[in-house]
Amino acid sequence: MGDRPNILCIVSEDCPPRLGAYGDTLARSPNLDRLASNGVVYETANCTSPVCAPSRFAILTGRYAESCPRAQHMQALVHLPAEFLAYPAEMRNAGYYCTNNAKTHYNCDVDPAEIWDESSRSAHWRNRPEGKPFLAVFNCMTTHESCTFKEQPGIVRPEDVTLPFHLPDTPGMRQSLARQYNAIARMDAELGQHLADLEADGLADDTIVFYFSDHGSALPRSKRYLYDEGLRVPLIIRVPPRWRHLMPHDPGTHVSAPVSLVDLLPSFLAIAGVANPEELHGTPLLGPRAAPRQYVFGGRDRMGERYDLSRTARSERYRYIRNYSPHRMLGQYVAFEWLGAHYQDYEAAHLAGTLNSTQEQFWRQKPAEEFYDLHSDPDATVNLIDDPAYEALILDHRAALDEHMLAIRDTGFIPEHSPVETWEASRDEALYPLSDVMDLAFVAAARSVKNAPTFLSRLSHPSPVMRHWAAKALLMLSSAGEPLPDGLAAAYATETDPQVRIPLAEALGHAEDARHWVNEITRILRAEPDPRIKLQALDALTWLPLFPDISLAAVCALHDDEDTYLRQSSDYLAQRLDGTYRPTNMIFDWSRLDAEGQMGKQKAGTTRQ
Numbered sequence: 001m002g003d004r005p006n007i008l009c010i011v012s013e014d015c016p017p018r019l020g021a022y023g024d025t026l027a028r029s030p031n032l033d034r035l036a037s038n039g040v041v042y043e044t045a046n047c048t049s050p051v052c053a054p055s056r057f058a059i060l061t062g063r064y065a066e067s068c069p070r071a072q073h074m075q076a077l078v079h080l081p082a083e084f085l086a087y088p089a090e091m092r093n094a095g096y097y098c099t100n101n102a103k104t105h106y107n108c109d110v111d112p113a114e115i116w117d118e119s120s121r122s123a124h125w126r127n128r129p130e131g132k133p134f135l136a137v138f139n140c141m142t143t144h145e146s147c148t149f150k151e152q153p154g155i156v157r158p159e160d161v162t163l164p165f166h167l168p169d170t171p172g173m174r175q176s177l178a179r180q181y182n183a184i185a186r187m188d189a190e191l192g193q194h195l196a197d198l199e200a201d202g203l204a205d206d207t208i209v210f211y212f213s214d215h216g217s218a219l220p221r222s223k224r225y226l227y228d229e230g231l232r233v234p235l236i237i238r239v240p241p242r243w244r245h246l247m248p249h250d251p252g253t254h255v256s257a258p259v260s261l262v263d264l265l266p267s268f269l270a271i272a273g274v275a276n277p278e279e280l281h282g283t284p285l286l287g288p289r290a291a292p293r294q295y296v297f298g299g300r301d302r303m304g305e306r307y308d309l310s311r312t313a314r315s316e317r318y319r320y321i322r323n324y325s326p327h328r329m330l331g332q333y334v335a336f337e338w339l340g341a342h343y344q345d346y347e348a349a350h351l352a353g354t355l356n357s358t359q360e361q362f363w364r365q366k367p368a369e370e371f372y373d374l375h376s377d378p379d380a381t382v383n384l385i386d387d388p389a390y391e392a393l394i395l396d397h398r399a400a401l402d403e404h405m406l407a408i409r410d411t412g413f414i415p416e417h418s419p420v421e422t423w424e425a426s427r428d429e430a431l432y433p434l435s436d437v438m439d440l441a442f443v444a445a446a447r448s449v450k451n452a453p454t455f456l457s458r459l460s461h462p463s464p465v466m467r468h469w470a471a472k473a474l475l476m477l478s479s480a481g482e483p484l485p486d487g488l489a490a491a492y493a494t495e496t497d498p499q500v501r502i503p504l505a506e507a508l509g510h511a512e513d514a515r516h517w518v519n520e521i522t523r524i525l526r527a528e529p530d531p532r533i534k535l536q537a538l539d540a541l542t543w544l545p546l547f548p549d550i551s552l553a554a555v556c557a558l559h560d561d562e563d564t565y566l567r568q569s570s571d572y573l574a575q576r577l578d579g580t581y582r583p584t585n586m587i588f589d590w591s592r593l594d595a596e597g598q599m600g601k602q603k604a605g606t607t608r609q
Contacts, residue, residue, distance in 0.1 A: 004272055005243045006125065006207040007096075007135040008198060010191045013052070013103075013144040014217030017045075017234040018184055026160060028185040031192030032211060032236065039209070039238030040249045044258040046296045046314055047215045049074075050223055050230030051303060053107035055214045055261065060086050060106050062265030062280040066299050067408040069421040071107050073302040074224075076416075080108040081423040083279065087265040088115040088135070094272040096135045097128035103139040126201070135268065138194050140187050145217045147183035148175075148340050154182025164229070164379045166358050167219060168349045172341030180218045208246075208271060208286075209238040212261060220346050221362060224303040224337070225330065226312040226321050227380050231298045235259065237285065246271060246286045256316050259285060260296040281408055295400045301412050305565035305572075306332040307539055309412055309441075310366075313401040319380060320397035321370040324413075324441050325472075327479040328543070331362045335568040335588035347583040365479075368445035371397070405438060413437045415468050415499040417532035432465055440466060444473030449482040459491045459500075467500045475507035479543070484511045498524050498533050506540040514546035522554050531563040538569045542576070552577050564589075 019029040021036035022043070048058040051074045054065035061084045066072040068081065080086075088098040092115075100119040104112045112119040118127060125136040158174035161181065167173055191211065198204050212235045216222045222229035239247040249255055263282035270276065270287030284290050300310040309324040331350070337343050349355050350363045358381050371387075371394050372380040384390045411426045413434070420431045440458060443451055451473070458470035478484055484507060492504050502524060509517035518541065525537040538558075541550050555577065558570035568587055575581035 004095075004133045005240070005246075006133050006203060007091075007210065007268060007271060008125070008194065008207050009135070009137040009210045009212070010194050011137065011139045011211070012184075012187045012191065012213045012234075013139065013141050014215060014223060015143040015184060015187065015213035015234065016216040016218070016222065016229060017232060018181065019188075019234055021236065022234065026156060026162075026181060028155070028181075029188040031188045031195060032234075035195065035209060035211060035238050036236045038251050039236050040247060040251070041254045042235040042237075042259050043254050043256050044296075044314070044316055045212070045233050045235035045261070046231045046258060046298060047213075047233050047261045048298050050215045050225055050298065050300065052214050053105055054299075054301070056105055057107040058262045058281075059214070059264055060108075060110070062087065062262060062282050064262060064281055064297070064299070064408050064410075065107065066301070066410045066412045067281070068108070069411040069414060069423060069426045070416065072299055072412050073107075073416060074304060076107055078108045079423070080110050083423075085265070085277065085280070086110055086115045087268050090265075090274065091135045091268055091272060092117065094269070094274050095133065096272060097125070097132045099123035099125060099127070099134065099136045101136075101138050103141070125203075133272075138191070140190050142187040142190060143180065143183045143213075143217070145223055145336075145340070148177075148179045148218050148342065150179075152179040152182035152186070154178075154185050156181040156185075164219070166221065166361070166379055166381050167342075168346060168355055168359050170342075170345035170349060172345035173219065176218055176340055176342040205240045205242060207240065208243060209236075210264070211236045212264075214261075218340075219342050220337075221330065224300065224334070226298055226300050226310050226319075228314075228319065228374065228378070231312070231314070233261065235261075239286070243271075248286070248290045257292045257294075258296040258314055258316055259283075259293060295397070295404070297401065297404050299410075299412060302416060304334040304336055305535065305569040306334050307416075307536065308332070311401055311405065311410070311412075313397045313404070315397065317373060317375050318393060318397060319370075319372045319374060320394065320401060322398075322401060322442070322445070323366040323368055323370070324445055325476075326366045326368050326445050326447065327476045329363055329365055333572050335572065338583065339586065339588055344583040351583070368447070369394075369398075402438065406435065409434060410438075413441060413469065414465055415536070417530050418464065418468075418499055420463075420465055431463055433463055437463075437465055437469055440469045440473065444469060444476055447476045447480050447482065449477060452477060452482075452485045456485045456487060456491070459488075459495070459504075464497045464500060467495070467497065468503065471500050471503040471507065475503045475510070478507040478510035484508070492520075498528055499536065502533075502536050502540050506544060509540075509544045509546070514544060515549045518544055518546055518549050522551050526554055526557075531561070531566055534558070535563075535565055535569055538566070538573060542569070542573050547577055550577060 018024045020033040047055045049055045057065040057071045070076045070078040100116045101123040102121045125134040156178045158178045161177040213233045216230045266276045266282045266284040270284040298312045312321045369385045371385045414421045455470045455473040505517045505520045555574045558566045571587045
């Protein structure tokens with residue numbers, strides 16, 4: 001062993017902190033509760049993205065996914081720049097034997113065989129050379145979102161659970177939450193076996209144990225959304241007495257200061273005695289450089305087949321959210337989400353008009369900014385953004401988010417599959433003037449008609465990203481019923497970039513001759529070969545009001561496309577067009593799932609799930 005401890009990571013999929021260690025009296029989690037009693041519990045641990053692939057990218061690289069073009073989307077297969085590290089490779093360089101059992105799903109083209117000593121369902125610390133320290137990861141799929149789609153044996157019944165205030169009390173909601181509790185109990189037993197194996201092998205006194213989940217899950221407004229239900233995760237670290245000097249907190253401590261899963265890579269390096277590279281975005285949780293954070297950050301980008309863009313800053317008590325696409329509601333249809341009875345029930349209640357104003361907010365256009373006091377309002381239902389009593393705090397969180405986005409060079413404003421969406425191009429200020437783009441997008445989200453002349457002038461900017469956001473700014477105005485300035489049709493006629501033309505045509509379609517602009521977007525849908533540009537065209541058609549004039553044939557032509565998200569988006573729109581859509585319809589294709597519960601390869605250069 002020498003003078004360095006082993007590291008064991010036990011990971012549960014899609015699991016919020018519904019554990020006894022976090023005060024949940026309904027949870028059955030004796031093994032993790034025991035781990036917590038001898039370890040440190042992080043009460044405000046957050047992932048960086050509320051969905052698996054971008055979150056795992058950040059865990060793997062120690063950098064936010066939105067700092068690497070396209071990695072922030074769910075799903076994508078991006079080229080990992082040479083400047084990016086991968087923690088298994090770094091720990092192997094430090095002399096550790098590194099095993100992964102067995103999920104990868106990193107949203108990038110890194111080869112697991114090159115970064116791990118073993119990455120398979122049989123990978124185990126027991127296969128290491130004698131005397132060599134190990135870093136072993138065991139990933140449990142039991143609590144994955146899909147656990148809510150089928151019966152889960154256990155003692156928790158639907159009538160036992162308590163639903164959040166912002167959700168309607170329906171049979172499907174209760175059933176799904178009860179199923180998740182029962183899956184958590186099974187997960188606890190499975191992860192408990194790894195802890196028992198560690199004890200049986202006589203390694204517990206020489207091994208630091210991390211338990212965490214990749215993000216939250218289950219109910220609406222959880223996985224894929226920037227509230228605590230989606231971003232707050234359990235994180236427990238147990239350090240044996242021999243290595244207690246590495247941990248700045250005593251066993252049994254509950255730490256309320258925020259921490260992030262992007263801190264894991266720096267923490268592993270600190271345990272191994274390796275210096276923390278400056279390019280990493282995280283802060284070590286252990287070792288001599290461990291320091292408290294004031295804020296952690298997260299992002300929401302394309303989730304499945306639906307586009308959105310939001311960013312958040314979380315402090316110990318407050319959450320600030322900035323919505324750069326307020327013209328889209330949160331409750332956009334995503335085929336995988338709607339496999340759950342909880343989403344089906346929720347939309348049915350919305351369509352029936354039985355929701356209260358708080359529950360209905362999910363189905364409305366979003367505010368530009370949100371601010372919540374999570375001590376007094378843990379479900380984040382009262383938006384304090386206009387409350388003067390919180391003005392100073394809002395300004396602090398707003399400034400912290402701006403500083404963070406500039407520091408990591410957030411690439412989320414670049415349209416997916418734009419020529420600018422490469423590592424090199426995204427760092428070119430002429431192509432991607434980030435500060436100017438952020439300013440434009442922030443002003444756009446306010447949806448003030450007085451800024452329309454500014455948006456019109458930006459349509460002639462040399463950067464295609466600036467022109468894209470000028471077009472989206474005008475779309476935000478028109479979708480709010482605000483008048484558009486003269487000259488947009490002429491600007492459309494001279495624009496050559498389809499990712500500027502699509503939002504511009506949608507803006508015009510809300511404001512004037514919708515039939516003409518539907519035809520323009522349909523022409524792009526048919527003519528453009530790139531699947532993501534097609535997806536963006538379908539998205540625009542989905543939100544335009546003139547359904548009878550959308551070509552059902554053009555939409556249905558994508559029903560058998562190899563690209564998962566094009567199929568799902570086109571099938572949903574086709575059902576809306578022909579009047580057959582119901583919330584209970586199954587559009588997601590289970591046959592495309594592989595053994596890891598991920599989608600198989602799609603068209604070259606598109607996505608891999």
